[in-house]
Amino acid sequence: MMIFGEQQHIFEASGLATKSVIVYSDRAEVKRLVTVDLVKGTHEIVVQNVSAVIERQSVRVDGHGVLIQEVQYQEMPNDMTIENDKIINLEHQKLDLETERFCLDDECISIQKRIEVLDGVAAQISASSAPTPLQPLPPCHVASQPNLLARRHTVNEPPSPGIFTGAATETGRFFGAAAFNQDSLENLAKFLKYYGDAVREMKIELRRKQRESEMLTERIEQIERQVDQLRCGAEYDSVKR
Numbered sequence: 001m002m003i004f005g006e007q008q009h010i011f012e013a014s015g016l017a018t019k020s021v022i023v024y025s026d027r028a029e030v031k032r033l034v035t036v037d038l039v040k041g042t043h044e045i046v047v048q049n050v051s052a053v054i055e056r057q058s059v060r061v062d063g064h065g066v067l068i069q070e071v072q073y074q075e076m077p078n079d080m081t082i083e084n085d086k087i088i089n090l091e092h093q094k095l096d097l098e099t100e101r102f103c104l105d106d107e108c109i110s111i112q113k114r115i116e117v118l119d120g121v122a123a124q125i126s127a128s129s130a131p132t133p134l135q136p137l138p139p140c141h142v143a144s145q146p147n148l149l150a151r152r153h154t155v156n157e158p159p160s161p162g163i164f165t166g167a168a169t170e171t172g173r174f175f176g177a178a179a180f181n182q183d184s185l186e187n188l189a190k191f192l193k194y195y196g197d198a199v200r201e202m203k204i205e206l207r208r209k210q211r212e213s214e215m216l217t218e219r220i221e222q223i224e225r226q227v228d229q230l231r232c233g234a235e236y237d238s239v240k241r
Contacts, residue, residue: 006042013050027055038066087230094223101216104209111206115199122195125188 016032034045043066054073061071 006044008044009036010046013047083230090223090227097216097220101213104213108209111202115202
């Protein structure tokens with residue numbers, strides 16, 4: 001308590017020089033130096049924000065060149081209004097960032113589904129455009145040696161028009177199934193180009209949005225740490241000494 005006419009000198013405990021530290025099994029004794037020029041008269045020396053684990057009965061003050069009249073140790077509740085306002089502001093920032101991250105995640109899911117749809121269409125086109133495999137010709141059966149000789153003789157003779165009719169029919173069936181007209185080839189080429197360009201662009205956009213989501217997650221975690229520090233500080237030490 002300051003008396004009328006006194007001169008007040010305020011110091012921060014963290015800014016004072018340490019004279020000595022003695023460590024015991026259950027406590028530690030710390031001596032700090034307060035150097036101040038005093039004129040004749042009554043003065044009040046205030047050291048604020050001392051340790052939160054200080055023992056009230058252990059406070060000792062020694063001085064040279066002055067007469068110490070009284071030593072007081074006071075604890076005053078801190079004004080938590082500012083700290084609470086900071087916490088509320090950080091919580092609002094966190095909610096805004098979480099909303100933005102949710103929107104990005106929804107967009108990523110939408111892009112992935114669009115890529116899957118195009119992949120499915122490409123797979124269907126690939127399956128439908130596959131050529132029909134050539135069916136094997138029925139095997140030849142040799143009934144007897146005379147027939148074999150006759151067949152050999154037939155092969156050595158000039159081919160008659162009807163000998164390879166079966167093979168020609170099967171080959172024509174194969175090429176007929178695999179053939180594409182000019183329009184279908186052009187349409188296929190256009191789709192393949194669109195498919196490649198669209199999927200590439202969508203994957204670029206997907207990666208970009210995923211990175212943005214990761215950055216938002218880091219900012220949210222940082223805000224959560226700040227809020228935890230403010231709340232822990234208020235719970236641990238809610239008084240000013």
